[in-house]
Amino acid sequence: xxxxxxxxxxxxxxxxxxxxxxxxxxxxxxxxxxxxxxxxxxxxxxxxxxxxxxxxxxxxxxxxxxxxxxxxxxxxxxxxxxxxxxxxxxxxxxxxxxxxxxxxxxxxxxxxxxxxxxxxxxxxxxxxxxxxxxxxxxxxxxxxxxxxxxxxxxxxxxxxxxxxxxxxxxxxxxxxxxxxxxxxxxxxxxxxxxxxxxxxxxxxxxxxxxxxxxxxxxxxxxxxxxxxxxxxxxxxxxxxxxxxxxxxxxxxx
Numbered sequence: 001x002x003x004x005x006x007x008x009x010x011x012x013x014x015x016x017x018x019x020x021x022x023x024x025x026x027x028x029x030x031x032x033x034x035x036x037x038x039x040x041x042x043x044x045x046x047x048x049x050x051x052x053x054x055x056x057x058x059x060x061x062x063x064x065x066x067x068x069x070x071x072x073x074x075x076x077x078x079x080x081x082x083x084x085x086x087x088x089x090x091x092x093x094x095x096x097x098x099x100x101x102x103x104x105x106x107x108x109x110x111x112x113x114x115x116x117x118x119x120x121x122x123x124x125x126x127x128x129x130x131x132x133x134x135x136x137x138x139x140x141x142x143x144x145x146x147x148x149x150x151x152x153x154x155x156x157x158x159x160x161x162x163x164x165x166x167x168x169x170x171x172x173x174x175x176x177x178x179x180x181x182x183x184x185x186x187x188x189x190x191x192x193x194x195x196x197x198x199x200x201x202x203x204x205x206x207x208x209x210x211x212x213x214x215x216x217x218x219x220x221x222x223x224x225x226x227x228x229x230x231x232x233x234x235x236x237x238x239x240x241x242x243x244x245x246x247x248x249x250x251x252x253x
Contacts, residue, residue: 040065042074042158042170044186047141052193055086055145060186063137066162071132073161074140075123076186082148085110087119090141094128110146131163147190154188 043061050056064071078084085108089097100121108115124140132138148154157171172181 041184042160042186044156044188046188049191049194050144050147050188051191052147052149054147054194055143056147057090057141057143058188059139059141060156060158061137061139062132062158062160064132064134065168066164066166067134069162069164069166070126070130070134071138071160072126072163073123073131073159074138075121075159075161076140076142077121077157077159078119079154079156080120082151082154083108083118084144084147085115085118086143086145087122088143089122090143092124092138092140094126094130095124095138095140096127098123098125149193152190154190156186156188158186 040063042063044058045061047057047059050058060074060076062071062074078087083104087099089099091097099119100123101117102120104116104118108118122142126132155173157169160168160170162168168183170183171185172183173185174180174187
């Protein structure tokens with residue numbers, strides 16, 4: 001009787017386990033299917049921090065979403081309400097880059113100099129005839145600065161062109177409290193302002209031409225301090241040796 005009771009329980013447990021496993025697999029597949037599109041659009045991420053008032057190197061990541069066409073052109077439009085005084089692209093193998101500027105109604109001030117032009121658009125065009133093939137993505141780096149201090153984010157509008165002439169416009173700005181739009185625009189989140197407003201070291205390299213004098217002064221001060229400390233160390237060492245010698249003589253006497 002005990003065996004007959006235990007056997008059905010085991011059978012039920014196995015059936016329940018199978019159902020739970022199957023349900024879990026279906027749920028996992030559904031979650032995966034829903035999560036994939038969220039990462040399949042043009043995005044922008046900083047290499048390090050993108051601090052307000054500072055400089056940053058950012059990467060525009062462009063995935064290829066088509067199975068039978070390559071991405072041959074990428075256009076990134078800059079926000080007009082937060083113009084940037086400095087935009088410098090990094091060369092990308094197999095791609096030609098074009099930077100478009102426009103005159104500002106209100107000039108910006110950068111390192112004490114007035115800037116009356118700003119970059120409004122950067123376009124990369126495949127020069128090798130291949131572009132971004134199906135199943136691949138490409139990063140397009142830019143050095144940006146100085147980042148605005150009166151906003152928490154920068155919204156860019158990107159346009160992706162395929163080899164079959166299809167054009168996808170990633171231009172819809174995400175709204176707080178709402179679902180992600182079908183074609184979201186790349187959004188760069190800005191962190192709190194850094195004390196020196198320099199941002200990442202890589203981005204600051206693009207502005208070193210205007211700060212060489214300050215760097216030289218800082219280096220000179222550091223060298224002077226090191227020399228003073230070295231001399232002080234020698235004096236202290238000599239005093240220690242003399243004290244040791246005198247102490248040895250007293251013991252001998």
